[in-house]
Amino acid sequence: MHDHKQDELSLQRQKKLATIRELGYECYPHKYEPTHTIPQILAEYSSRPAEELEEQRATVRVAGRVMTIRPHGKAGFAHVAGGGKRLQVYVRLDAVGERAFELYQLLDLGDVIGVEGYLFRTRTGELTIHASRLDFLAKSLLPLPEKWHGLADLEIRHRQRYLDLMVNDEARQVFERRSAVVRALRAFLDSEGYIEVETPMMQPIPGGALARPFITHHNALDLDLYLRVAPELYLKRLLVGGFDRVYEINRNFRNEGISTQHNPEFTMLEFYQCYADYLDLMDLTERLLRHVAQSVLGKLEFEFEGRALSFQQFRRMTMKEAIVEYWPAAATSRPRVEDFSDPRAVFRWVEAYNQAAQEPIALGADTPAGLALQELFETVAEDRLIQPTFVLDYPLEVSPLSKQKADDPNFVERFELYIGGMEVANAFSELNDPQEQRDRFNYQQMLREKGDLSAHAIDEDYIRALSYGMPPAGGEGVGVDRLTMLLTNSPSIRDVILFPLLRPEKTA
RNA sequence: GGGCCGGUAGCUCAAUGGUAGAGCACUGCCCUUUUAAGGCAGGGGUUCUGGGUUCGAGUCCCAGCCGGCUCACCA
Numbered sequence: 001m002h003d004h005k006q007d008e009l010s011l012q013r014q015k016k017l018a019t020i021r022e023l024g025y026e027c028y029p030h031k032y033e034p035t036h037t038i039p040q041i042l043a044e045y046s047s048r049p050a051e052e053l054e055e056q057r058a059t060v061r062v063a064g065r066v067m068t069i070r071p072h073g074k075a076g077f078a079h080v081a082g083g084g085k086r087l088q089v090y091v092r093l094d095a096v097g098e099r100a101f102e103l104y105q106l107l108d109l110g111d112v113i114g115v116e117g118y119l120f121r122t123r124t125g126e127l128t129i130h131a132s133r134l135d136f137l138a139k140s141l142l143p144l145p146e147k148w149h150g151l152a153d154l155e156i157r158h159r160q161r162y163l164d165l166m167v168n169d170e171a172r173q174v175f176e177r178r179s180a181v182v183r184a185l186r187a188f189l190d191s192e193g194y195i196e197v198e199t200p201m202m203q204p205i206p207g208g209a210l211a212r213p214f215i216t217h218h219n220a221l222d223l224d225l226y227l228r229v230a231p232e233l234y235l236k237r238l239l240v241g242g243f244d245r246v247y248e249i250n251r252n253f254r255n256e257g258i259s260t261q262h263n264p265e266f267t268m269l270e271f272y273q274c275y276a277d278y279l280d281l282m283d284l285t286e287r288l289l290r291h292v293a294q295s296v297l298g299k300l301e302f303e304f305e306g307r308a309l310s311f312q313q314f315r316r317m318t319m320k321e322a323i324v325e326y327w328p329a330a331a332t333s334r335p336r337v338e339d340f341s342d343p344r345a346v347f348r349w350v351e352a353y354n355q356a357a358q359e360p361i362a363l364g365a366d367t368p369a370g371l372a373l374q375e376l377f378e379t380v381a382e383d384r385l386i387q388p389t390f391v392l393d394y395p396l397e398v399s400p401l402s403k404q405k406a407d408d409p410n411f412v413e414r415f416e417l418y419i420g421g422m423e424v425a426n427a428f429s430e431l432n433d434p435q436e437q438r439d440r441f442n443y444q445q446m447l448r449e450k451g452d453l454s455a456h457a458i459d460e461d462y463i464r465a466l467s468y469g470m471p472p473a474g475g476e477g478v479g480v481d482r483l484t485m486l487l488t489n490s491p492s493i494r495d496v497i498l499f500p501l502l503r504p505e506k507t508a
Numbered sequence: 509g510g511g512c513c514g515g516u517a518g519c520u521c522a523a524u525g526g527u528a529g530a531g532c533a534c535u536g537c538c539c540u541u542u543u544a545a546g547g548c549a550g551g552g553g554u555u556c557u558g559g560g561u562u563c564g565a566g567u568c569c570c571a572g573c574c575g576g577c578u579c580a581c582c583a
Contacts, residue, residue, distance in 0.1 A: 073540060075539090093540075147533075149520040149521085
């Protein structure tokens with residue numbers, strides 16, 4: 001980079017590398033054959049007493065990155081890291097010979113080496129490999145971050161995730177756990193008779209969610225394509241085709257702001273089940289999340305942002321009930337659920353909220369009542385829904401793909417699951433009436449023409465697919481990144497995405 | 509995009525407007541069971557960038573760059 005000093009440290013290491021080559025070591029050998037990984041060594045030998053190790057003197061070979069070096073004249077120690085664990089290495093001149101000992105003395109923190117030797121315990125009892133042979137496997141030409149404090153600078157941790165993973169054990173654990181979350185999701189759905197599918201990431205008509213898409217272009221077809229905002233419409237085409245239970249875990253792309261809860265590309269689990277409705281999905285979701293927590297954490301209680309969360313209980317309340325329950329104490333008048341029976345009444349309550357609020361809700365001139373109700377809910381209740389809570393019955397206007405409630409056509413059979421103040425899942429009884437779907441699309445088209453860039457586009461083939469008859473079905477999306485945040489106690493979505501989007505680094 | 513906060517050695521961090529420092533890392537020497545090894549001696553800075561105020565700026569002011577938090581956008 002542009003630092004003079006780093007060039008100097010790097011130059012020193014370049015020189016050492018040349019010296020290592022002069023000793024007859026290959027600098028970047030093609031392979032090495034360890035007998036064990038470091039975690040395997042620890043698992044197999046950690047419990048064995050010193051005498052037993054001494055009797056056996058079994059020879060092993062391990063490889064890893066040098067993390068500490070403590071020379072003691074004609075002997076010395078080092079720690080080698082691999083698989084998230086460390087193993088101590090003891091190198092004596094009289095055991096490895098002059099050439100290997102010279103290599104040991106030339107090692108820098110960060111170098112990758114192979115060690116052959118037998119396991120023993122030092123005076124302090126630490127399991128250690130007594131080296132009989134050293135192999136050089138790769139050079140670290142750049143200096144590692146500080147060995148004790150690790151790497152704290154968030155920008156470097158995100159831009160150079162490999163460094164973060166190398167020196168911050170917690171970072172590694174977060175991503176190991178993320179992998180376990182995804183594995184558990186798959187295992188659960190597989191066991192429920194779902195099949196995993198893959199549908200287009202590049203779509204000619206972006207659908208399935210109300211969000212602004214990224215646009216790209218296919219040269220050979222001279223065709224504008226959109227990175228998908230959701231896989232929904234394709235997954236439901238599969239229900240029409242006869243796959244009764246499908247799921248997909250993959251990336252969605254939304255051209256929106258970046259925050260601690262939003263990354264432009266994020267991972268969504270979507271699943272669809274024929275002959276089920278949104279009530280069935282609530283039950284399924286509880287079982288799914290308990291399964292994930294149990295298999296990832298081994299328990300249903302855990303801490304998030306300093307608060308104890310539990311997957312033992314999932315509350316259920318309607319959007320209206322949530323507004324009433326979490327209505328700010330400071331406000332003068334207080335609504336009851338019945339007060340929202342007339343859809344237009346919501347505007348009075350937005351007004352009432354604004355009078356007591358520091359940050360009033362700003363609504364456009366012709367905001368539909370349903371959108372106003374959702375705004376009110378999000379402002380009043382969303383960040384106070386800490387324990388798992390299903391919020392059900394969403395306004396029709398904000399739900400173009402959901403089936404209406406039988407007893408109230410202004411609302412749809414839909415829920416969102418909130419945990420830790422975040423929307424974690426969104427599900428509904430799928431609208432399968434092609435005529436009604438066309439009406440909903442037309443309404444969205446009207447919004448689009450008024451300038452709402454996130455309104456849903458009309459997808460004629462989707463209507464055609466519904467016209468062949470789609471079984472009644474329930475469908476759901478689960479934010480995998482946010483779920484991982486919860487289960488790793490991470491305050492930001494960037495902590496659970498290996499390479500979150502950042503502005504490109506300035507080149508000097 | 510708005511508001512607030514931050515950017516000092518490779519890393520973690522100090523430094524009333526008055527000589528830019530420590531620990532780790534690095535270099536040399538000593539040390540054959542240490543473990544934040546130890547001892548002795550050293551090297552290393554465009555204080556994010558560019559202006560301004562001042563006798564004097566890491567410090568104060570302005571602009572920009574990058575980041576964090578937050579609000580908005582997002583449903």
